[in-house]
Amino acid sequence: MTEVATPRRSRLTPEREAELYAAVLDLLREVGYDSLTMDAVAARTRSSKATLYRQWGGKAELVVKAIRHGKPGKAGDIDTGSLRGDLHALMTLEDDRTLERNSALMRGVAMALHRHPDLREAFRDQLIEPELAGFRRVIRRAVDxxxxxxxxxxxDFLLHMMIGGFATRALLDDLPPTRAFLASYIDAVVLPALGVRTDGHPTD
Amino acid sequence: MTEVATPRRSRLTPEREAELYAAVLDLLREVGYDSLTMDAVAARTRSSKATLYRQWGGKAELVVKAIRHGKPGKAGDIDTGSLRGDLHALMTLEDDRTLERNSALMRGVAMALHRHPDLREAFRDQLIEPELAGFRRVIRRAVDxxxxxxxxxxxDFLLHMMIGGFATRALLDDLPPTRAFLASYIDAVVLPALGVRTDGHPTD
Structure with a gap:
């Protein structure tokens, strides 16, 4: 405790790191951010709290890194030649089980995001901004x-539409936000709002 | 405890009921549904838990009734002669402060809605269905x-669009969902998705 500049003694292996992140996500879905304690993470992963703090600094960073770890991160590779193709491809990066688990995650952090500016900032920098950057590339090509x-x-409302549809599916329909749902939502809402016709007949 | 059919001894006055509902909503915003206890409601409102259970049966019903109590409930009166006018009028039923408080409420119950089927059922029957009915009347006239x-x-996605925009505003922009935001969202997203032109120039 008195050594200020102790170097990190042991980096975690990628497997161990993945295991830790999975445990954090499970806890997040089970109890939500506010009730998730570093003690619980340490207990479930049989690690010491000191290790957790040394590696991640704190709960907000650990949680955001854990969420980010599960992201496919291949949005940048998508270029199908049409906006509809690109948006559908963005949606199929994740399978239905992952979408449902992400939906549970979002519920687990929604309230906490509002309350904890440190969590909100990390969430925005490390999760929303990269997502937005991917959408911006897709849109730039569609405009071109x-x-x-x-x-x-x-x-201006692309993410509001997309995340809004995703987030309200369970609440309004008692159904998980599957790829099929997101595909219909893109065709029925997102593309028409952007002035892109998909159904073969004009809207007026 | 042994008298099975004891009549309710004292109905609450409307003022007392309003006071109780306000306390429930405050607690919901502060701690969320899962951490809200009947003990805390009883303590804050200086009432007995027995009274709360006698009047509302349980936490889910008390919470949904409290949320419903704050609703203007004048959606049925709206008929401006245009879909745009009707949707804007629906949005101005509540002032910015109320919208922001509702946004906090939604965060407070989002995770619990998924976990507690009794809460979800009451929420859907008493809050979402009446909301949907109001939108359906507005849409029926627009179709006519x-x-x-x-x-x-x-x-099929009207509520997903509307509630989605409302729910994601704070997360994505760090700003409360004001009437001005919802008005731009209706004009930019909801009406174009429905094939209604608002900006004076065609979308293709």
Whole structure:
């Protein structure tokens, strides 16, 4: 405790790190952020709290890193040649089981995000911004192809539409947000809002 | 405890009921559904737990009744002659402070809704269904006026769009969902998705 600049004694192996992150996500889904304690993470993963703090600094960082660890992170590779193709491909990065688990995660952190500015900042920097960057690339290409007008007002609300549909599915329909649901939502809501026709007949 | 059919001894006055509901909503915003106890409600409102259980049966019903109590419930009166007018009017039923407080409430119950089927059922019957009924009347008139095609695919997702925009505002923008935000969201997302033009220039 008196050695200020003690070097990290042992880096975790990738397997051990993955195991720790999985335990954090399970706890998050089970009890939510506020009730998740470093003690519980330490107990469930048979590690010491000192190790957790040394590796992650604190709960907010550990939680955000754990969520981020599960992300496919291949959004940057997507380029199908159409906005509809790109948005559908973005949705199929994750299978239905992962989507349902992510939906449970979001519920687990939603209230805490509002209460804890440190968590909110880490969440925005490490999760929302990279997501937005992926969408921005997809949109830029759609605008370049002439599919979407650059001044289309719905462009400001792309994530609100997408995350909103995802987040409200369980609440409104008592069903998990599957890939099939997200695909219909993109065709029925997101593309028409962006002025992209998908159903073959004009909307007016 | 042995008298099975004891009549309710004293109905609460409307003022007392309003006071109790306000305390429940405060607690819900502060600690969330899972940590809200009947003990805490009793303590804060200086009432007995027996009274609470006698009047409301349990926590789920008390919470849903408390949320419902704060609803303006004037959606049925709205008929401005256009879909845009009706949707904007629906949004202005509540002022910015109330919208922000509702946003905090939603965060407070989101996780619990998933976990507690009794809460979810009461929530759906007493809050979502009446909301949906109001939207359905507004939409039926818009279809009758020829503003929206009856087979428009976005009609299935009206609440997902509206509640989704509302729910994601704080998370994505660190700003409360004000009336001004919801008005722009209706114009930029909801009406275009429904095939209703608002910006004066065609989308293609």
């Amino acid at each position: 192809r002439g599919e979407v007008r650059p001044d289309c007002p719905a462009l | 006026r020829g503003e929206v095609r009856p087979d428009c695919p976005a009609l």
